[in-house]
Amino acid sequence: MTDHVARLYALALALVVFFVSWAAVAARPWATAQADPRVAALAARQQRLQRESALVQQIVQARYADYRVALARRQAQLATARRPRSQPLASVSTAAPAAPVASAAVRIVNLPPLVITRTS
Amino acid sequence: MILRRRFRAMNTEVELLLDPLPGVESESVFVAAEAEFHRLEALLSRFRPDSELSRLNEAGELATGPELREVVALAIAARERTGGRFDPTVHDALVAAGYDRSFERVEADGPARPDGAACSGAVEIEGETIRLGPGVRLDLGGIGKGYAVDRACDVLAAAGPCLVSAGGDLACRGGSWPVGVTDELTVDLTRGALATSGRDRRRWRSGGEERHHLIDPATGRPAESELVRATVWADTAAEAEVLAKAAFLGAEVDVPRVLVTSDGRTLVEGGLA
Numbered sequence: 001m002t003d004h005v006a007r008l009y010a011l012a013l014a015l016v017v018f019f020v021s022w023a024a025v026a027a028r029p030w031a032t033a034q035a036d037p038r039v040a041a042l043a044a045r046q047q048r049l050q051r052e053s054a055l056v057q058q059i060v061q062a063r064y065a066d067y068r069v070a071l072a073r074r075q076a077q078l079a080t081a082r083r084p085r086s087q088p089l090a091s092v093s094t095a096a097p098a099a100p101v102a103s104a105a106v107r108i109v110n111l112p113p114l115v116i117t118r119t120s
Numbered sequence: 121m122i123l124r125r126r127f128r129a130m131n132t133e134v135e136l137l138l139d140p141l142p143g144v145e146s147e148s149v150f151v152a153a154e155a156e157f158h159r160l161e162a163l164l165s166r167f168r169p170d171s172e173l174s175r176l177n178e179a180g181e182l183a184t185g186p187e188l189r190e191v192v193a194l195a196i197a198a199r200e201r202t203g204g205r206f207d208p209t210v211h212d213a214l215v216a217a218g219y220d221r222s223f224e225r226v227e228a229d230g231p232a233r234p235d236g237a238a239c240s241g242a243v244e245i246e247g248e249t250i251r252l253g254p255g256v257r258l259d260l261g262g263i264g265k266g267y268a269v270d271r272a273c274d275v276l277a278a279a280g281p282c283l284v285s286a287g288g289d290l291a292c293r294g295g296s297w298p299v300g301v302t303d304e305l306t307v308d309l310t311r312g313a314l315a316t317s318g319r320d321r322r323r324w325r326s327g328g329e330e331r332h333h334l335i336d337p338a339t340g341r342p343a344e345s346e347l348v349r350a351t352v353w354a355d356t357a358a359e360a361e362v363l364a365k366a367a368f369l370g371a372e373v374d375v376p377r378v379l380v381t382s383d384g385r386t387l388v389e390g391g392l393a
Contacts (some may be wrong), residue, residue, distance in 0.1 A: 065186030069193045073245065076197035105311035106353045106376050108393060113300030114122070115135060115285045119318035119349050 125150040129157040130165070130265050132287035136272070139295055141280040149279040153272040157286070160271060163188055164264035166211065166257075173264075176250055177211065177257040183248045191260055191267050191358075192250055196243055198263065198362040205366040207337035209241040211257035214335055240337060261333075265289050266315060266361035273357075283309070284357075288316035288364070291357040301351050301378045302386055309353075315360035317368045318349020318380070336369055343369055351378040353392075 123146050125136040136153050140146045163185070165171045176182040195208035241256030252258065266289045273291045276282035281295030290299065291313035299309050307314075319334060319342075336343035350367035353376040354360035363373045376392035 062186055065190050069186060069190045069245070072190065072193035072197050076193070076200050106307050106309050106314070106392060108388070109298055109306055109308040111298040111306055111308065113298045113306045115137065115283065115290060115297065116300035117285070117288050117290055117314050117316045117351055119288050119316050119321040 123150075125154065127154050127157075129154070130161050130261075130268065130286060131167075132265070134272075134287075135285045136276060137283040137285075137297070138276055138279055139281040144279040146279060149276055153275040153284070156272045156275050157268050160187070160264065160268040164191060164260050164267075166259055166261065173258060173260060176252065180254075180256075181249060181251045184250055189245055189248070189250060191264055192243065192258065193245055194267070194358055194362075195258070195260060195263050196245070198359075199240075202362065202366040202371060204240055204337050205369045205371050206263075206362045207240060207335075208258045208260055208263070209243065209256050210335040210337055210340075211259040212255070213337075213340040214259055214333065216340070262289075262317070262361045262365060263358050266313070266356070266358035269313070269357035288318075288351075289357045289361055290314050291360075302380065305378060305386060305388070307378075307392070312353055312355050313357035313360040314351060314353055315357060315364040316349055316351040317361070317364035318347070319343075319345070319368075320348050334365065334368055345369060346382055348380045348382055350380075353377065353390075 121139075123138045123140060125138075127134055134154075134157055136150055138146055138149070162168065162170075163172045166173055166177065168174060172182070172184055172188045176184060176188070192208065195206070198206045199208065242251075242253030243256065243258070244251045265286050269284045269286050269289045269291050273282060273284045273293050276284065277293035281293065283290060283292040283295070283297045290309075292309050292311070295310070297309045298306050299314060300306050301314075301316075317334060334343045334345075335341065345368055347368055350364050352360050352364040352367050352373060354363050363375060363377075367373050367377055367379065374390065376390040377388075378392065379387040379389065381387065
C-alpha cells in the first residue's frame with residue numbers, strides 16, 4: 001500500500017469519526033434528563049381542569065335535579081287545579097302524549113323479541 | 121352489533137343493551153350505567169336501613185338530596201294524576217301484607233297476619249326538606265326502579281342507541297327494540313318506555329291466603345283486580361310504572377297498553393296496533 005492510498009483511508013476514517021461525533025452531539029442526549037417545565041405546567045393545568053369540570057358537572061346535575069323537582073311539583077299543582085271535582089275515578093290524565101302520537105313510538109310487530117317485559 | 125350487560129340490582133335482573141357509536145368505549149359506559157343503578161338503590165331502597173329513604177321514614181322529616189326529593193315529587197304528582205290509585209304511602213300496607221323484607225326473604229307460605237293499613241298520608245316538600253304526616257312511611261320501590269331505568273338510559277345514550285330493562289320496566293333512547301309483552305305479542309319500541317304491573321309475580325301466601333305486592337290504596341290491602349297484569353307505554357319508565365299500576369287497578373289510561381285478564385284474554389288498547 002502506497003502512502004497515497006493510506007492517506008485516503010485515513011481521510012475517510014477521519015470523516016466518518018467526525019460525522020458520528022457530530023450526530024451524537026446534535027442529539028443532545030444529556031437534555032432528556034431534564035423535564036420540560038412547560039410540559040409539567042400543562043399536565044398540572046390538565047389535572048386542575050379535570051377537577052374543575054367534575055365539580056361543575058356535579059353542580060349542574062344538582063341544579064338540574066332541583067329544577068326537575070320544581071317542575072314535578074308545579075305539574076302536580078297544575079294537575080290538581082285542572083282536575084274537575086266531578087272527574088270520574090276511572091279516568092286518569094297522563095303526562096304522556098295522546099294515543100296517536102304515542103302509538104308511533106310503539107307498534108305491534110311480528111319479530112322475535114330482543115328483550116321481554118314482565119311483571120316487576 | 122348490540123352489546124349486552126346483565127347484573128342484579130334493586131332486587132331484580134337488569135339488562136343494558138347498547139348499539140355503540142363507532143369509536144365508543146362501551147365498557148366504561150356500561151360500568152357508569154350499572155353504577156347509577158347501585159347508587160340510586162342505595163338512596164331509594166326501603167330495605168336498607170342506611171338509605172336516605174329509610175332515614176326519612178324513620179325520622180318523618182329530613183333534609184334530603186335532590187334525587188330523593190325528585191322521586192318523591194314525581195310520586196306525589198302521580199298520586200294526584202291517578203286519583204290516588206298510585207300512592208307512595210303504601211309502605212305500611214305492604215308491610216302488613218307480609219312484604220316486610222327484601223322479596224327473596226319473604227316467606228312463600230307464612231302465618232296469617234292482620235293486613236290493611238291506612239294510605240293517602242300527607243307528604244310535603246319544602247325547600248330541601250321532605251316532611252311526612254304522622255305515621256306515614258314511603259315505599260318508592262316501583263317508581264324508584266323506573267327512575268333508575270331512566271337515569272341509566274341517560275348515561276348509556278351518550279354512547280349510542282340503547283335500551284335499559286329492569287324487570288318489568290324498560291326504556292330506550294334511539295334505535296328500534298322488539299319487546300316481548302306476552303308469549304304471542306311483540307311490540308317494537310322506538311321511543312319512550314314500557315312498564316308491566318301485575319299479580320303473576322311477587323306473590324306469597326299468608327295464612328293460606330294469597331297476597332301480592334300491588335296494594336290498592338283505597339283498601340290498604342293487595343288489590344283485587346280482573347287483570348293478571350297490565351303493560352303500559354309512556355314517555356319515561358317512571359311514568360309508565362305509575363300508569364301500569366293505575367291500569368292494573370282499573371283506571372283507563374289514555375296510552376298504548378296491553379292488558380291480560382284472569383280468564384286469559386289479551387286486550388290491546390290505546391291505539392296500539
